[in-house]
Amino acid sequence: MNVSVSIRPAVLSDLPAIIQLDALSNPHPWGEKLVADALHSRENWIIESVGSTPLVALGWLTASVVLDQSELELIVIDSSMRRQGLARRLMMVWSETVAQQDVSELLLEVRESNLGAISLYESLGFEQVGRRKNYYQTEQGREAACLFTRIL
Ligand SMILES: CC(C)(COP(=O)(O)OP(=O)(O)OC[C@H]1O[C@@H](n2cnc3c(N)ncnc32)[C@H](O)[C@@H]1OP(=O)(O)O)[C@@H](O)C(=O)NCCC(=O)NCCS
CATH class of the missing domain: 3.30.70 (Alpha-Beta Plaits)
Incomplete structure (x- = not known):
């Protein structure tokens, strides 16, 4: 992989970058309202290209947590960045983080x-x-x- 990437929890200011990722790389795009709802109410992680200005979202995972269960709602990786292990890395961050929340x-x-x-x-x-x-x-x-x- 030539691009340097990092994974972190997504925040509300990531909305425009995630909307763009959803529109371009999700075969069944959620659209602005559902993406915003997810950022407000669920657990979210973003993969970003380090140093890109404005922020470029290369991946996004959103999941709900209810008691001892966590449900994946969507994972999407930029179409041009697939088969490089990014989804696997995002899924591992999700599972490791929620495991610490007693999921x-x-x-x-x-x-x-x-x-x-x-x-x-x-x-x-x-x-x-x-x-x-x-x-x-x-x-x-x-x-x-x-x-x-x-x-x-
Ligand atoms: C599914 C998706 C998230 C995978 O992202 P990715 O970053 O390409 O996946 P990874 O590179 O981490 O793949 C890890 C492993 O998963 C499997 N895999 C991933 N994509 C695959 C594909 N298209 N065909 C076959 N196996 C695949 C392979 O075992 C792969 O390991 P390998 O590359 O060493 O063979 C991506 O294709 C995507 O965003 N699709 C559109 C949205 C979507 O369908 N999301 C899932 C439903 S919510």
């Missing part, structure tokens, strides 16, 4: 067609525990959601 189980759901993300999750020890038929809208119709968990 004992990580949860997520993912489109059944998203084989790259499923491969990422399985490589980190997540196991599929369920499937919700016709859960997500697609351009062709609907597709299932796969539910994964990992016990910490």
Whole structure:
């Protein structure tokens, strides 16, 4: 990787950079309101390109924490920066941070067609525990959601 990156908790002033990342690199963009809601109400981490002005967000992970469970809501990496281990690093920061908050189980759901993300999750020890038929809208119709968990 030629670009030097760092990972830190995201803050409200990161909103414009995350909105841009969401718009350009998320195949199902959340849009400004949902991104802002996530920054206000969830746990968020950002990968930034060190020294870039204005800030360039190369990755974003947002997750909720409820009692002893944390659920991944979205992870997105800049399309031009994939397969360099950035998502794996973000997922590890998430799991290590929430483990210190007494979280004992990580949860997520993912489109059944998203084989790259499923491969990422399985490589980190997540196991599929369920499937919700016709859960997500697609351009062709609907597709299932796969539910994964990992016990910490
Ligand atoms: C899924 C996503 C987050 C992966 O980000 P990434 O930074 O490219 O992932 P990493 O480089 O950390 O990959 C780690 C491992 O996951 C697996 N993996 C990741 N992307 C993969 C792909 N497209 N195909 C197959 N395996 C993949 C591989 O095992 C990879 O290890 P390797 O490169 O040594 O083979 C990224 O493709 C993305 O932002 N997609 C759009 C948003 C999305 O679908 N998010 C997930 C649903 S919330």
